[in-house]
Amino acid sequence: MRTAIFGLVLGIALLQQQAALWDLTYYLICLAVLVSVSALLFFRRLRFFTQVPAIWSLAWSIGLHFILAASIGFCWAGIFAHQHLRHQLPAGWEGRDIDVIGVIDSLPGQSERGLQFNFQVEKYLLSDVKTDAFPRRLALAWYEEADKTSKPPALKPGQRWQLKVRLKRPHGNANPYGFDYEVWLLEQGLRATGTVRSKQNDDLSENQKLDDFVLSMNNVIERTRHILHQRIFQALPDAHYAGVLSALVVGDQRDIAPADWTVFNRTGIGHLISISGLHITMIAGLFAGLLHFLWRHSFFTSAQLPLLIPAQKVAVLAGVIAAVIYVALAGFGVPAQRTLWMLVVLAMALWTNRASDSLQVLSLALAVVVLIDPWAVLWPGFWLSFAAVALLLYVSVGRGVLAQDEEMQTGFFQRLRLQLYLAAQTQYAITIGLVPLTLLLFAQISLISPLANAIAIPLISFIVTPLALIGSVLPLELAAPCLRIAHACVSYLAQFLEWLSHSSFAVWQAPLPSWWMFVLAILGVAMLLAPRGIPLRYLGALCCLPIFVQPIQAPEQHQMQVTVFDIGQGAAVLIETARHKMLYDTGPGFSRDVNSGTRILLPYFQARGIVHLDQLMISHSDNDHSGGALSLLKNLKIDQLSSSLPATHPIVRAASKSQRCEAGQRWEWDGVQFEILHPVPVIYTSDKWKTNALSCTLKISTKTHSLLLAGDIEAIQEDELVNSIPDKLAANVLLAPHHGSGTSSTMPFLLAVKPELALFQVGYLNRYHHPKAEVMQRYLGIGIKPLRTDTSGAITLQFGSAINVEEYRRQHARYWYP
Numbered sequence: 061m062r063t064a065i066f067g068l069v070l071g072i073a074l075l076q077q078q079a080a081l082w083d084l085t086y087y088l089i090c091l092a093v094l095v096s097v098s099a100l101l102f103f104r105r106l107r108f109f110t111q112v113p114a115i116w117s118l119a120w121s122i123g124l125h126f127i128l129a130a131s132i133g134f135c136w137a138g139i140f141a142h143q144h145l146r147h148q149l150p151a152g153w154e155g156r157d158i159d160v161i162g163v164i165d166s167l168p169g170q171s172e173r174g175l176q177f178n179f180q181v182e183k184y185l186l187s188d189v190k191t192d193a194f195p196r197r198l199a200l201a202w203y204e205e206a207d208k209t210s211k212p213p214a215l216k217p218g219q220r221w222q223l224k225v226r227l228k229r230p231h232g233n234a235n236p237y238g239f240d241y242e243v244w245l246l247e248q249g250l251r252a253t254g255t256v257r258s259k260q261n262d263d264l265s266e267n268q269k270l271d272d273f274v275l276s277m278n279n280v281i282e283r284t285r286h287i288l289h290q291r292i293f294q295a296l297p298d299a300h301y302a303g304v305l306s307a308l309v310v311g312d313q314r315d316i317a318p319a320d321w322t323v324f325n326r327t328g329i330g331h332l333i334s335i336s337g338l339h340i341t342m343i344a345g346l347f348a349g350l351l352h353f354l355w356r357h358s359f360f361t362s363a364q365l366p367l368l369i370p371a372q373k374v375a376v377l378a379g380v381i382a383a384v385i386y387v388a389l390a391g392f393g394v395p396a397q398r399t400l401w402m403l404v405v406l407a408m409a410l411w412t413n414r415a416s417d418s419l420q421v422l423s424l425a426l427a428v429v430v431l432i433d434p435w436a437v438l439w440p441g442f443w444l445s446f447a448a449v450a451l452l453l454y455v456s457v458g459r460g461v462l463a464q465d466e467e468m469q470t471g472f473f474q475r476l477r478l479q480l481y482l483a484a485q486t487q488y489a490i491t492i493g494l495v496p497l498t499l500l501l502f503a504q505i506s507l508i509s510p511l512a513n514a515i516a517i518p519l520i521s522f523i524v525t526p527l528a529l530i531g532s533v534l535p536l537e538l539a540a541p542c543l544r545i546a547h548a549c550v551s552y553l554a555q556f557l558e559w560l561s562h563s564s565f566a567v568w569q570a571p572l573p574s575w576w577m578f579v580l581a582i583l584g585v586a587m588l589l590a591p592r593g594i595p596l597r598y599l600g601a602l603c604c605l606p607i608f609v610q611p612i613q614a615p616e617q618h619q620m621q622v623t624v625f626d627i628g629q630g631a632a633v634l635i636e637t638a639r640h641k642m643l644y645d646t647g648p649g650f651s652r653d654v655n656s657g658t659r660i661l662l663p664y665f666q667a668r669g670i671v672h673l674d675q676l677m678i679s680h681s682d683n684d685h686s687g688g689a690l691s692l693l694k695n696l697k698i699d700q701l702s703s704s705l706p707a708t709h710p711i712v713r714a715a716s717k718s719q720r721c722e723a724g725q726r727w728e729w730d731g732v733q734f735e736i737l738h739p740v741p742v743i744y745t746s747d748k749w750k751t752n753a754l755s756c757t758l759k760i761s762t763k764t765h766s767l768l769l770a771g772d773i774e775a776i777q778e779d780e781l782v783n784s785i786p787d788k789l790a791a792n793v794l795l796a797p798h799h800g801s802g803t804s805s806t807m808p809f810l811l812a813v814k815p816e817l818a819l820f821q822v823g824y825l826n827r828y829h830h831p832k833a834e835v836m837q838r839y840l841g842i843g844i845k846p847l848r849t850d851t852s853g854a855i856t857l858q859f860g861s862a863i864n865v866e867e868y869r870r871q872h873a874r875y876w877y878p
Contacts (some may be wrong), residue, residue, distance in 0.1 A: 064128070088135075149194060153194075161270065164219050178199055178250060195250075197250050234872070288309055293306070328508070343529075402425040422446065451494065452490070507567065612669045621636045628822075631645040641673050645685040658691045670696075679756040681709060685772070768795065772797065782808050817845050823850060856868070
């Protein structure tokens with residue numbers, strides 16, 4: 061059975077790598093045939109089959125079961141995908157105002173600009189339009205007015221509203237090593253995103269609440285989560301770590317500051333700041349122990365309850381019920397599901413008087429999770445959760461008998477010492493065993509996580525979480541002291557963790573390993589953690605060596621690689637030569653803590669093992685070009701900042717070394733020439749120019765090809781360049797000035813540059829309508845091939861003897877991409 065379950069997971073994972081789906085009918089027919097064949101094999105002991113299987117070898121039989129299960133998983137995931145994709149917003153309705161009636165079916169999240177929530181549509185108020193295929197569940201944002209005159213109302217889960225919304229199809233930034241927002245929306249059943257439209261004139265109907273609560277199981281759960289969330293923040297107004305307590309009680313992590321997440325992740329305790337398997341097991345154990353005690357004593361009556369049902373069965377049932385309630389509050393995350401299904405399998409084994417094998421229990425839980433949620437295999441939490449439990453089984457099953465015998469024969473202090481030794485051994489196994497997987501998923505490991513977890517696990521699990529749970533349900537007068545104590549514990553822990561995280565040795569970063577390095581490291585870890593009797597097991601360390609010493613990939617001498625990131629409406633371009641790296645612009649900033657630097661650029665650099673930039677060039681001060689700069693300056697070593705920013709700008713003040721970009725500056729890296737063409741020095745002496753006019757314009761040339769990065773220069777600056785240095789403008793690739801706005805890309809400028817390829821960094825359905833239709837036609841009219849990041853995703857160009865272009869959405873095609 062375990063072989064079949066592993067095949068099932070592999071088949072489901074394989075389906076998630078497909079660029080396109082088969083027709084639904086094919087999946088249904090294949091699944092029916094495969095299930096029928098599997099059923100026949102299951103009943104092969106019937107007389108008709110007793111003669112045939114006799115000639116099968118064990119390996120062939122196992123292989124057949126694996127292949128059948130993998131095929132079933134592939135078809136099952138395909139059917140799931142079709143079911144979720146069947147509702148789609150027609151392209152013609154994107155960007156149009158639509159009146160809808162529905163129910164708020166999630167816990168609303170607060171941001172600096174407004175609220176985000178999920179909306180279950182009951183009815184589209186569209187006359188003479190069939191809406192059967194329209195999305196039934198939406199991800200909406202309700203922002204406050206730009207003039208601050210109107211704020212969104214206080215929304216609660218379960219409320220029915222009539223709203224006017226403007227929708228668009230699911231779309232996210234598509235970059236190597238980045239978060240795939242589109243598949244996350246698909247997994248959640250959210251088939252469109254949009255904003256709530258406020259009443260601007262008589263043509264827009266009023267948004268109005270129709271009912272305060274619509275009864276359903278989901279709405280009851282979400283309203284309960286909302287009440288508990290509100291109680292925590294009422295008891296702890298303005299408390300910095302109230303969001304951590306909320307995450308531990310209701311699983312909502314949105315109120316935790318990004319800076320705090322950085323500390324938690326660097327110290328390796330991020331798994332504790334949520335409703336994790338450890339917390340669920342603890343709560344289930346507490347309720348099971350309490351009911352076991354009460355049942356054994358028949359609730360201190362003469363009922364003789366253990367004679368009716370054994371206390372062990374009642375206890376495990378109570379534990380499962382408590383776990384179900386707690387997991388429901390958590391929003392059914394993957395780690396929580398894994399623990400819940402393991403507890404359910406254990407309870408079923410106990411109630412049916414069957415022996416339960418640990419690995420079999422884990423395998424059954426694995427099967428349940430992927431059958432319920434086939435997209436779970438795409439998330440790091442899924443692999444880390446099951447890998448951690450499997451690792452604990454590997455280092456403990458069959459090795460604990462001697463320890464138990466020793467424990468029974470020693471005194472209290474000896475037993476305590478033995479327990480501490482076993483705890484340290486377990487932490488050692490987890491730390492060492494998860495290194496290959498952690499590097500594969502995150503390209504870094506926390507070297508201080510053993511120390512941080514040794515303190516954080518007992519504090520969070522046995523003090524903070526119980527106090528937070530108790531405080532969230534008690535009357536407010538009694539809840540406040542419990543929550544204050546829990547908050548104080550988190551605060552002191554956070555101070556200690558922040559001190560740890562500032563250590564230079566806190567985190568080890570390395571490029572993502574290749575598949576053979578990962579497999580070799582897994583074998584090495586298995587040898588290192590093998591029983592002591594295994595000879596030469598420490599040679600496993602040599603198998604792990606390649607993942608730590610692999611070099612960062614770089615172009616050859618006289619060549620360069622250029623990565624044009626998909627960062628929405630903005631600009632960010634990475635230029636790499638053989639031994640140098642430069643970033644041109646950093647994309648937009650969305651709020652005080654969220655920007656393209658933290659969301660897109662740093663994860664990419666981390667996955668590549670890039671911790672140092674030779675130069676950061678900020679073309680000008682507009683937010684869509686400079687929004688991520690401060691985050692990069694804080695998290696990367698950057699030798700020099702070059703920009704058109706004033707000396708008093710926060711970005712300039714944060715840089716260790718900076719200079720103004722001026723026409724005529726030139727340098728060479730590894731046989732590649734760099735030259736700034738604009739702005740001329742005199743432009744800095746005048747205050748009549750907009751920031752766009754100051755854009756640093758950079759030309760980069762190899763021996764055979766060149767690239768021109770024009771920032772947001774407009775027609776006047778283009779005309780000046782054409783008239784002053786027309787011979788320097790020619791380039792094979794052009795980053796379109798000002799994202800293809802109507803004020804740039806003049807015909808004389810394009811004729812002077814004569815590019816073969818033009819790159820447009822634009823946001824999907826951006827409000828500026830960049831690139832303008834007339835501008836795009838201008839490029840096409842003179843034979844320039846355009847590529848857009850909103851349709852291509854990140855664009856990577858290899859400048860060698862020829863220019864090789866890779867579009868991320870094409871190279872990494874998935875069936876959920878448009």
